[in-house]
Amino acid sequence: MLVLMGSGENSPAMVTPHQKILKTFGKTAKAHILDTPFGFQENADELTKKISDYFSVNVGYPVSDIQLRNGEADPNAAIAEIDQAQWLFSGPGSPTYALRSWKKSGVDQALLRLLDRGAIVLASAAAMTSGSKVMPVYEMYRAGEDPYWLDGINLLEAATGINAAVVAHYNNMQGGTHDTRFCFIGERRMKVLDAMLPEGVAVLGVDEHTGVAFNLDESTAEIFGKGVLTLRKEGRQVEFQPKTTVSLDEIRQALSEL
Numbered sequence: 001m002l003v004l005m006g007s008g009e010n011s012p013a014m015v016t017p018h019q020k021i022l023k024t025f026g027k028t029a030k031a032h033i034l035d036t037p038f039g040f041q042e043n044a045d046e047l048t049k050k051i052s053d054y055f056s057v058n059v060g061y062p063v064s065d066i067q068l069r070n071g072e073a074d075p076n077a078a079i080a081e082i083d084q085a086q087w088l089f090s091g092p093g094s095p096t097y098a099l100r101s102w103k104k105s106g107v108d109q110a111l112l113r114l115l116d117r118g119a120i121v122l123a124s125a126a127a128m129t130s131g132s133k134v135m136p137v138y139e140m141y142r143a144g145e146d147p148y149w150l151d152g153i154n155l156l157e158a159a160t161g162i163n164a165a166v167v168a169h170y171n172n173m174q175g176g177t178h179d180t181r182f183c184f185i186g187e188r189r190m191k192v193l194d195a196m197l198p199e200g201v202a203v204l205g206v207d208e209h210t211g212v213a214f215n216l217d218e219s220t221a222e223i224f225g226k227g228v229l230t231l232r233k234e235g236r237q238v239e240f241q242p243k244t245t246v247s248l249d250e251i252r253q254a255l256s257e258l
Contacts, residue, residue: 001119002159002214004130006168006206006227009091009123010054013209017224021119021213022061022087029086031055031063034078036101037093037125039069051091063089068101075105082110086118090126096136099129099150108153115159115216122155123211124168128183130155132201133165135193141184147192156204160214160221160248162255163201164231170205171227194235202255205230210242219248233258 003021008014022031033055035048048065055063066088068078082088088111090098102108114120122130128137133149140147149165157163169183179186182205185193194203206212207227214221222245223229229240231254238254240246 003121004127005123005211008209031087034090037098091123095128131166164204171207203232
């Protein structure tokens with residue numbers, strides 16, 4: 001199972017989706033959180049504890065931390081733990097920091113192997129690494145760099161056959177007086193990015209407090225949470241509503257018709 005969440009991954013609203021996924025493996029499952037996306041932050045240890053407490057107290061399943069921060073942990077040890085995991089969560093932080101670390105260390109390949117036997121739950125920044133292309137949102141939104149894409153680890157296409165860039169926080173409205181949709185960058189820059197995507201690559205937009213659970217055994221996608229799942233290509237888009245389950249064939253067909 002591959003699960004992508006747009007935001008709110010440690011909120012009360014996501015307790016039930018997390019429980020539903022973890023229940024498959026039971027209380028004795030080898031369940032881990034991978035801390036890379038926020039590993040550069042000075043409060044990384046605090047965030048790790050907060051996420052661990054959420055899963056043990058709110059969700060009701062104990063999890064252990066796999067620490068992989070650039071230059072601060074043995075990547076071989078992290079990969080060995082991932083190769084024994086049944087369930088793994090990774091979430092907020094910087095997509096490009098996580099992407100760089102996972103590719104350099106070989107964690108990207110370990111995540112692919114995990115898909116064959118267990119569940120990967122990726123939220124916000126971590127979810128954005130999973131596509132064939134990755135938006136460098138911090139570099140664009142905070143540092144003012146011109147729009148561009150990076151190559152992702154492409155778990156999504158490997159698992160589902162959907163060739164897309166994943167954009168979390170798709171419907172963000174925090175800007176108030178300015179457009180912060182499409183993971184804070186706004187429509188102007190999103191249109192530039194649309195035009196830069198290679199032929200055949202779409203955008204998979206995941207709204208805030210929203211997720212999609214791709215069941216790879218059953219070839220289905222369950223949309224859950226408060227918002228919608230959006231397929232976007234060259235400015236055209238189709239939405240999949242929450243509390244619905246569709247086949248992967250339906251999603252791939254919708255993508256081919258955009």
